[in-house]
Every structure is written in structure tokens, then in C-alpha cells.
Amino acid sequence: GIQVEQSPPDLILQEGANSTLRCNFSDSVNNLQWFHQNPWGQLINLFYIPSGTKQNGRLSATTVATERYSLLYISSSQTTDSGVYFCAGGIQGAQKLVFGQGTRLTINP
């Protein structure tokens, strides 16, 4: 099965900073999602992005499927952005998402 690796595992920033989170996958996926797990444990959908670039406010994501990676950009970080960010990929036909280990983001005031 596919392997999904996220980097960095931990990231500590000051409020207002920008950040880039990376997700590498071992094989071609055509079902790539980014999630934010908030301090209460809830998984929030950020992007469904099998390929291309999407933006939602201060967040944007880019997936380059042919090179097997995806990036999540957070600009002008706020303390409410803290939490764990997961990427997950799946192979069309199986619809089973494989998760990376996550990046724990801490935004200090």
C-alpha cells in the first residue's frame, strides 16, 4: 500500500508568521486531502486536492501528483491555527485514505 510522510513533525511559530507543511506519498494517489485536528480532537476538512492549487482565506494547498507531493501553506498564522495537520491519500478504486503521521503546529502569541 501507499506510504504517506509528513514534514516537519513539529513546528513552533510566532503569531503572524507563515508556514509550509509538506506531504510526500510513495505512489500515485488521486484522492488527497488535508485536515486540521483541533485541540478538541475534531477533524476539520481543509482541502480536497487531488491535483492543482486551491485557496481558502489564509490557507492554500498545492498538489503535484506526478511528483507525489502536496504542500499546505498557512499565512499570517493565528493562535487558533494551532493543532495537528494531517494529509491523507488514497488510490482511486480503493477509496481508502492512508494518513501521514501529522505535523503538530504551535502558534505562540
Added chain:
Amino acid sequence: DAGITQSPRHKVTETGTPVTLRCHQTENHRYMYWYRQDPGHGLRLIHYSYGVKDTDKGEVSDGYSVSRSKTEDFLLTLESATSSQTSVYFCAISADLRTVNTEAFFGQGTRLTVV
């Protein structure tokens, strides 16, 4: 928000007892999944369903069984709970493969403690 309800939200049970977790959806999605989340492992797939009475194993299926008798309900059963099954369990749903968007949505999670 996707209509997914997990119950119970918290449960403490004793080793060796059977436990059933329920996932209920109001989206009429074909696919339903059970994941567990443990420190250092992210989320791992236990079982999934691709239709009523159609289920398959995920990567960590030992010790678990599932059933789906209706489109809206997917049950996860621990036949004889063990301490290693202490975890947070998430249900997820996604639409049919034939749709353009197969985005998955997750429930609120169930925290299970086996003592």
C-alpha cells in the same frame, strides 16, 4: 457539516467485555469507514464498507468486526475488548466512486478506554 453521528462519544469498559460503537450518517453516502487514532500512529483504517452488507478489512482489523444492515448505519464491534484497543475511534463517510468528488468527512470520534 456532513451529517455523521458517532455514539457513544465516551466509553469505559472492562477487559473481556463486548463493545459496539455506532456510526450514523444522513448523507446517503455509499462508503463508510472506521479508523482508530493512537499517539505516534496517526489514523489507521480498521474496516470499511462499500454498501449494505459489503465490508472489507483495513490495516488493523484483528479483534474487530463490523456490520452494515442499512445505508445509514455502520457498527464496529470489539468482541472481547483488550487494553490495546484503548483508542479514539473515528467514523468517516465518502460518496460513490462514480461521483466527481470523493472527499471523506469524519465524525466527532469516540474515546474508548478498556480497563
